[in-house]
Amino acid sequence: MAKTKTRDRMNNEINAGSMADIAFLLLIFFLVTTTIAEDKGILVRLPPWSDEDPDITKLKERNVYSVLVNANNQLLVREEPMRIAQLRENAKEFIANPRKLPNMAESPKNAIISLKNDRGTNYETYLAVYNELKGAYDELWDELAQKRYGEPYSDDMPFAQRKAIKGEIPMVLSEAEPTNFGEEN
Amino acid sequence: MAKFSKKRGKSSPAISTASLPDIIFMLLFFFMMVTVLRDSDLKLSVNTPEATQLTKLDEKSLVNYIYVGRPTQQYQQVYGTSPRIQLGDKISTVDDIPLFLEQHKVKLPEAKRSRITSSLRVDGEVTMGIVQDVKTKLRKSNQLRINYSAGKRAGEIKN
Numbered sequence: 526m527a528k529t530k531t532r533d534r535m536n537n538e539i540n541a542g543s544m545a546d547i548a549f550l551l552l553i554f555f556l557v558t559t560t561i562a563e564d565k566g567i568l569v570r571l572p573p574w575s576d577e578d579p580d581i582t583k584l585k586e587r588n589v590y591s592v593l594v595n596a597n598n599q600l601l602v603r604e605e606p607m608r609i610a611q612l613r614e615n616a617k618e619f620i621a622n623p624r625k626l627p628n629m630a631e632s633p634k635n636a637i638i639s640l641k642n643d644r645g646t647n648y649e650t651y652l653a654v655y656n657e658l659k660g661a662y663d664e665l666w667d668e669l670a671q672k673r674y675g676e677p678y679s680d681d682m683p684f685a686q687r688k689a690i691k692g693e694i695p696m697v698l699s700e701a702e703p704t705n706f707g708e709e710n
Numbered sequence: 711m712a713k714f715s716k717k718r719g720k721s722s723p724a725i726s727t728a729s730l731p732d733i734i735f736m737l738l739f740f741f742m743m744v745t746v747l748r749d750s751d752l753k754l755s756v757n758t759p760e761a762t763q764l765t766k767l768d769e770k771s772l773v774n775y776i777y778v779g780r781p782t783q784q785y786q787q788v789y790g791t792s793p794r795i796q797l798g799d800k801i802s803t804v805d806d807i808p809l810f811l812e813q814h815k816v817k818l819p820e821a822k823r824s825r826i827t828s829s830l831r832v833d834g835e836v837t838m839g840i841v842q843d844v845k846t847k848l849r850k851s852n853q854l855r856i857n858y859s860a861g862k863r864a865g866e867i868k869n
Contacts, residue, residue: 545727548734555741564773564829566758566859568765574849596837642838648778649759649834651841652858656761663763708839 567656572699587628588635590619594654596645596707609653616661620694633665633694640700645707662696669693753789754779754796759834760863767857772826774814776807778840779833793836795844804843808851831859 592612593601600607602615620636622629630636638658642651663678669690670678678690756779767773777796781789785801794801797810815823828848832841848856 544731545734548731548738552734552738552741555738564767564770564857564859565764565862566767566829566857567761567763568767568827568855568857571845571849571854571856573852573854574846644837644839644842646838647834648832648836648838648841651838652759652761652834652860655858656763656860659763703838703842705839708837 567652567659569655584637585631585635588630589637589639590616590630591639592641592654592658594640594642594646594650596643598647598650600654609650609657612654612657613661613664616658617665620661621665636697638698640698642703643707644703644705646703658698659696662694665694666690751799752777752796753781753785753799753801754794754833755782756831756833757835758831758859758861761858761860762863764860764862765857767827767829769825771818772822773829773857774811774826775829775831776810776844777831778836778844779831780836793833793840795840804847807844807847811848811851811853825855826853827855827857828853829857829859 591603595601600609600612602612603619607615616638619629620633622632640654640658642654666678670676670682670686673690674682674686676682678687680687754777756777778793779796780791780793781801789801795804795807796802797806800806802810811826811828815826818826830841830844845856848854
């Protein structure tokens, strides 16, 4: 009698039903803890290094949009103080020059943006300024693409179209060696 | 007769859930493989600023990260409080950048090397001096594709 009982017990399987729960628990833990981090940012192409100082005397003054940022994070745009919020519109107007004013760029092709900062400038301010300048170009490209091809400028556009737009409004942003008045340590 | 009674006697067998854990484990392993744990633990406090004109970096293997920021509380005794550079998981100086770039480069096939991007993860509060030094070093090392890592800004700009 006892013998049959033990044989019965041996035939019993271990209940694997709760195994799923345990695995689920682990699964949920991993789902919650992992963040699929994607990196976004402002893509920039730096100019190659050269030991000689670039010669800027050849440029006409009307074509140069100079932006200075000092150690107190204040902006001086073409000799006048400005707030970052106004920068984008102002830069767009300068580059496109819709009213053909004599003190703004002859054409978008000639426009050059010159950005100079101090070593004491906050990175946040610098990036905000850079963002606005890039934004100005992005919006101009968008407008031109909309006018020509009826769609906003994007990386999905055919290469030839993108090249045509960038040929029309090339983004020339030159960064001068920063001044050193207010670096903190 | 016996046949019928036999059939009725067997209650319909429960669906075996024994393979369920296997399926779940498979999912679990999938997630464990796919998720990349942060490869280097940050010794600096880096709070990237926000911007609007963002580009997504797609191929992760082609990106190397340069962190700039102030050391976190627990590392302040060792490294001080002024902004430092972190490459991989080590606090470094600007002079270590060329070697760091080279170490990343040799792992990649030749054809892809021109598309390497350096992602600068810089704290918003840091001043431009140290960032400028990094940029100059990158230019000298001929690593010209860089990315100023930033978050998405939703609202209007304040200043």
